[in-house]
Amino acid sequence: MFLDIATIFVKAGNGGDGAVSFHTEKYVAKGGPDGGDGGKGGDIVFVADSNSSTLIDFRFAKHFRAQNGENGSGKNCTGRSGSDLVIKVPRGTVVKDKKTGEVLADIFYDDSRVVLFKGGRGGKGNSHFATARRKAPRFSQTGEKTEEVELTLELKTIADVGLVGFPNVGKSTLLSVVSAARPKIADYHFTTLVPNLGVVSYGGEGFVMADIPGLIEGASKGAGLGIRFLRHIERVRLIVHVVDVSGSEDRDPYDDYVKINAELADYSDKLAGLPQIICANKCDIASGEQIAEFESKVKAKVFPISAATRQGVDELLAEITARLRELPKQQPIEVTARQELGDDPTAFRVDIADDGAFEVTGGLVDKLARTTVLSDYESFNYFQKRLRDSGVIDALRAAGIEEGDIVRISDCEFEFED
Numbered sequence: 001m002f003l004d005i006a007t008i009f010v011k012a013g014n015g016g017d018g019a020v021s022f023h024t025e026k027y028v029a030k031g032g033p034d035g036g037d038g039g040k041g042g043d044i045v046f047v048a049d050s051n052s053s054t055l056i057d058f059r060f061a062k063h064f065r066a067q068n069g070e071n072g073s074g075k076n077c078t079g080r081s082g083s084d085l086v087i088k089v090p091r092g093t094v095v096k097d098k099k100t101g102e103v104l105a106d107i108f109y110d111d112s113r114v115v116l117f118k119g120g121r122g123g124k125g126n127s128h129f130a131t132a133r134r135k136a137p138r139f140s141q142t143g144e145k146t147e148e149v150e151l152t153l154e155l156k157t158i159a160d161v162g163l164v165g166f167p168n169v170g171k172s173t174l175l176s177v178v179s180a181a182r183p184k185i186a187d188y189h190f191t192t193l194v195p196n197l198g199v200v201s202y203g204g205e206g207f208v209m210a211d212i213p214g215l216i217e218g219a220s221k222g223a224g225l226g227i228r229f230l231r232h233i234e235r236v237r238l239i240v241h242v243v244d245v246s247g248s249e250d251r252d253p254y255d256d257y258v259k260i261n262a263e264l265a266d267y268s269d270k271l272a273g274l275p276q277i278i279c280a281n282k283c284d285i286a287s288g289e290q291i292a293e294f295e296s297k298v299k300a301k302v303f304p305i306s307a308a309t310r311q312g313v314d315e316l317l318a319e320i321t322a323r324l325r326e327l328p329k330q331q332p333i334e335v336t337a338r339q340e341l342g343d344d345p346t347a348f349r350v351d352i353a354d355d356g357a358f359e360v361t362g363g364l365v366d367k368l369a370r371t372t373v374l375s376d377y378e379s380f381n382y383f384q385k386r387l388r389d390s391g392v393i394d395a396l397r398a399a400g401i402e403e404g405d406i407v408r409i410s411d412c413e414f415e416f417e418d
Helices: 171-178 227-233 253-268 288-298 313-326 363-371 375-389 392-398
Strands: 005-010 044-049 063-065 085-090 091-099 101-109 113-117 149-155 161-164 194-201 203-211 238-244 277-279 302-304 349-352 358-361 406-407 412-416
Touching: 005 113, 044 091, 044 101, 044 161, 063 085, 063 161, 085 091, 085 149, 091 375, 161 171, 161 227, 171 194, 171 313, 194 313, 203 313, 227 253, 238 253, 238 313, 238 406, 253 288, 277 288, 277 313, 288 302, 302 313, 358 363, 358 392, 363 375, 375 392
Parallel strands: 005 063, 044 085, 161 203, 161 238, 238 277, 277 302, 358 406
Antiparallel strands: 005 149, 044 113, 091 101, 091 149, 194 203, 349 358, 406 412
């Protein structure tokens, strides 16, 4: 079964918690804190799988979670880091954030390996918080927690040349005679239900050709196989527009040509702007007048061929090869830059909410709130000290905060006391 779009849920591993521990040994008085750090959570990694050409593996497997980091322990022992979770997808898979539609990764190359979501950092053990005045800290940091993200996977065929045209015009036959591909060929519409790829070799050069099924009038609005397969043309460098010049199905060849181009333009300006080679197929059963009439209407160079008899196929391949030499190579889709967990740990901002509360946001306070146990007295005192030392308290005063006003940091609220 061919599946080219899927929805999955992924979650990087949480960081392990730091330990609260004190060194105890016979004849050693007041050994001091020796709580170890928590381990880092596992990453979510996407890699290209050359043995796969469909997203069928994600039809039922929907949830992917990396391993959490282990908690630290005494004797300054750091917890074990969580194992990364590797998700294998076919080459050409585009990973999007389903909520925002942003492109997060394009698994474009054969050796593509993208660390898409990093695991949470492990929390520090209490040995990190010992000072000259606080010699026995009884608190530690919790590990950073990660969130589950809903992703859309879209498979977009990576080919140099895309064959487009109405059903039954001979696209599959053409692909079968110029490459080793063996698509299903029959005398009825929508014989081809999946994009077929073939490697074409001509004159010592090679390129990948794709037979794109399902294009009819209204395809860009969902008719026929609709936009399901139009996405597979987006990556091609050159379009070979195949037309049944014989009119064997009582359709006008020029009208077919105009309608398919209109569907490409309705789908995207990029497709409409791709260079095209016009291929008049089935010329073995067409009259010279039909071919001449079609050429006069399109007002562009037309390559008359018969895929069934290979008439004119070599001339077509020579033109495709020459055009591809002049066209730029394919490039992966530009991805949206993501701010990783914990980035810019010094930034913060103070805003006044509609209810009059003073909200503090930014990497600094987010990290503090995630890694501090606010229900613990010592840990909360450390939290307040960090706010003072980092300038948050001064910023609140500058914003006009007064005694008793509400301060909101992440999910925590407390009254301000100067």
